[in-house]
Amino acid sequence: MPVNRSDHPINITVRTEYAAEASDPAHDRYVFIYYISIINNGSQAVQLISRHWLITDATGKVEEVHxxxxxxxxPVIEAGKEHFYNSFCMLETPVGCMQGSYQMQCVDGMQFDAPVALFSLAVPGCLN
Structure with a gap:
């Protein structure tokens, strides 16, 4: 079972983008692409085993994804290396947010959660 290990230096950054061409606001469909960078600043390789997301729209509706x-x-992320990927999510509102964690495993078998801080999803111009 994963444990929280604040001593394992995994750095996660997120950039988001509204995918206007895939969205259909007239039918409450807003598509957002998120770009994730996971840097392993530790001294040993880690493997990303699973993910857990909480996706919240502007009405407070929460979708949980495992x-x-x-x-x-x-992916196995070697010490000092970066893993980069992108994916997407759909909301029924033009604004929302995501947060979550990755369940990681060190080469020695130790498992830990690497948290992903809350990040916004917003159609350009919706937020000040």
Whole structure:
């Protein structure tokens, strides 16, 4: 079972983008792409085993997502290296947010959660 390990230096950054061409606001469909960078600043390789997301729209509706790996992969991130991927989510509102964690495993078998801080999803011009 994963434990919280604040001593394992995994750095996660997120950038988001509104996908206007895939969205249909007339039918409450807003698509957002998120770009994730996971940097392993630790001294040993880690493997991303699974993910857990909480996706919240502007009405407060929460979708919880659990799954193995990311985009069909369970990447091993060597010490000092970065893993980069992008994915997407759909909301029924033009504004929302996501947060979550990755469940990681060190080569020595130790498992830990790497938290992903809350980030915004917003159609350009919706937020000041």
């Amino acid at each position: 799954g193995a790996g990311v985009i069909g992969e369970q």
